[in-house]
Amino acid sequence: MRHKRSDFPEGFLFGTATSSYQIEGHAQGGAGRSIWDDFAATPGNVVRAESGARACDHYTRYEADLDLVAAAGFDCYRFSLSWARVLPEGRGAVNTEGLDFYDRLTDAMLERGLKPAATLYHWELPSALQDMGGWRNRDIASWFADYSQVIMERIGDRMWSVAPINEPWCVAWLSHFMGLHAPGVRDIRAAARAMHHVLLAHGRAIEVMRALGMANLGAVVNMEWAMPADDTPEAAQAAARYDAIYNRWFLSGLFKGAYPALALEGLEPHMPKGWQNDFPTIQAPLDWCGLNYYTRKLLAADAGPWPAVREVEGPLPKTLMDWEIFPEGLYQFLKRTASEYTGDLPLYVTENGMASRDVLQDGHVYDEGRVAYIDNHLEAVRRAQAEGVPVDGYFVWSLLDNYEWALGYEKRFGLVHVDFDTLVRTPKSSYHALTAALKA
Numbered sequence: 001m002r003h004k005r006s007d008f009p010e011g012f013l014f015g016t017a018t019s020s021y022q023i024e025g026h027a028q029g030g031a032g033r034s035i036w037d038d039f040a041a042t043p044g045n046v047v048r049a050e051s052g053a054r055a056c057d058h059y060t061r062y063e064a065d066l067d068l069v070a071a072a073g074f075d076c077y078r079f080s081l082s083w084a085r086v087l088p089e090g091r092g093a094v095n096t097e098g099l100d101f102y103d104r105l106t107d108a109m110l111e112r113g114l115k116p117a118a119t120l121y122h123w124e125l126p127s128a129l130q131d132m133g134g135w136r137n138r139d140i141a142s143w144f145a146d147y148s149q150v151i152m153e154r155i156g157d158r159m160w161s162v163a164p165i166n167e168p169w170c171v172a173w174l175s176h177f178m179g180l181h182a183p184g185v186r187d188i189r190a191a192a193r194a195m196h197h198v199l200l201a202h203g204r205a206i207e208v209m210r211a212l213g214m215a216n217l218g219a220v221v222n223m224e225w226a227m228p229a230d231d232t233p234e235a236a237q238a239a240a241r242y243d244a245i246y247n248r249w250f251l252s253g254l255f256k257g258a259y260p261a262l263a264l265e266g267l268e269p270h271m272p273k274g275w276q277n278d279f280p281t282i283q284a285p286l287d288w289c290g291l292n293y294y295t296r297k298l299l300a301a302d303a304g305p306w307p308a309v310r311e312v313e314g315p316l317p318k319t320l321m322d323w324e325i326f327p328e329g330l331y332q333f334l335k336r337t338a339s340e341y342t343g344d345l346p347l348y349v350t351e352n353g354m355a356s357r358d359v360l361q362d363g364h365v366y367d368e369g370r371v372a373y374i375d376n377h378l379e380a381v382r383r384a385q386a387e388g389v390p391v392d393g394y395f396v397w398s399l400l401d402n403y404e405w406a407l408g409y410e411k412r413f414g415l416v417h418v419d420f421d422t423l424v425r426t427p428k429s430s431y432h433a434l435t436a437a438l439k440a
């Protein structure tokens with residue numbers, strides 16, 4: 001690894017990220033059913049119909065896992081809270097065991113000198129709320145605000161930072177238009193509503209946490225750098241439309257109080273009544289913005305109804321996800337986000353990392369590809385910083401190999417290898433390389 005901590009400004013933070021359903025083991029500790037349990041139980045949705053029922057068993061092994069985070073020299077740990085673990089029916093009765101768990105987890109971070117960076121929602125909606133329409137139902141903003149209140153009354157005093165929702169594009173578009181994530185809906189009207197309600201819920205949660213006196217609240221969006229697959233005007237238009245839906249919708253809502261015209265051109269007829277009046281809530285002031293970045297996409301025009309966009313395979317080296325490796329996109333996004341949306345607000349790279357075919361050989365996992373990936377993306381951060389973009393931290397996705405959603409356990413993203421039979425953890429070369437870089 002070329003980069004080391006001292007290459008970055010004083011106070012720049014390094015962290016690693018995980019999410020509740022992907023690591024905890026959702027079947028334990030009195031958590032309620034979630035849409036991911038239901039999605040996984042439906043044939044054809046998830047590779048080998050795997051679920052997060054056991055996952056990495058972080059629920060019982062969290063102390064040893066946090067030891068690994070601290071021993072690497074990370075400053076922060078980005079984790080998420082499971083709504084269904086706190087409120088098994090999504091509303092009403094609290095699961096005390098769940099609250100206690102997050103309380104212990106928080107203290108375990110603090111004891112190790114780690115800054116807790118929480119996310120309130122990383123996709124496991126309680127099934128009982130899905131029964132009432134889930135993200136289609138405007139009431140979800142109030143349900144989410146109430147859940148935020150319950151959990152943050154308990155642990156909010158010890159959070160370093162909180163973001164309400166991880167990757168609104170995945171919550172709304174991937175899950176309600178493409179149908180590739182739970183609840184597996186493919187419906188433009190449901191998608192339009194989810195695209196809006198996810199931001200309304202974000203804003204309501206921010207209001208709740210401000211009222212509790214909490215600080216350092218932000219938003220985490222995911223981005224894919226969209227490029228035309230060829231030099232036709234049609235491909236340029238397709239890329240611009242993809243960019244509007246994927247990258248600009250959420251930043252525009254949060255920081256401009258408007259949605260991009262290129263996305264509204266297809267979604268407006270399906271939007272919930274009165275959506276234009278919600279921006280004062282959606283635009284609740286934030287202290288930082290997080291970008292999750294993995295890859296770029298090449299787009300071409302497609303036949304068929306709006307958005308009439310088709311992905312084209314690109315020529316660059318790819319990760320095990322078949323995602324092209326394109327650090328330039330991170331640099332471009334950092335620059336564009338600051339110049340067009342966030343100005344002086346601190347930015348964080350809240351996720352970046354890759355899946356690879358990591359195998360355990362004589363107690364080692366040689367994942368040199370991951371070391372290079374991280375190194376090259378850190379270089380993109382440094383370039384942006386050198387041009388004045390206020391990037392204040394970088395989080396690797398992920399600490400552990402874990403449940404990669406519809407792709408099950410086979411796509412390993414961890415700095416630490418997990419044997420999913422024995423649950424034994426083995427730090428990979430990338431973990432050791434980062435440890436050396438962070439301590440240098």
Ligand code: GCO
Pocket residue numbers: 019022166167222292351397403404405413
């Ligand atoms: C996220 C993440 C993770 C994924 C990772 C790799 O994007 O926030 O949601 O949950 O595992 O992105 O796909």
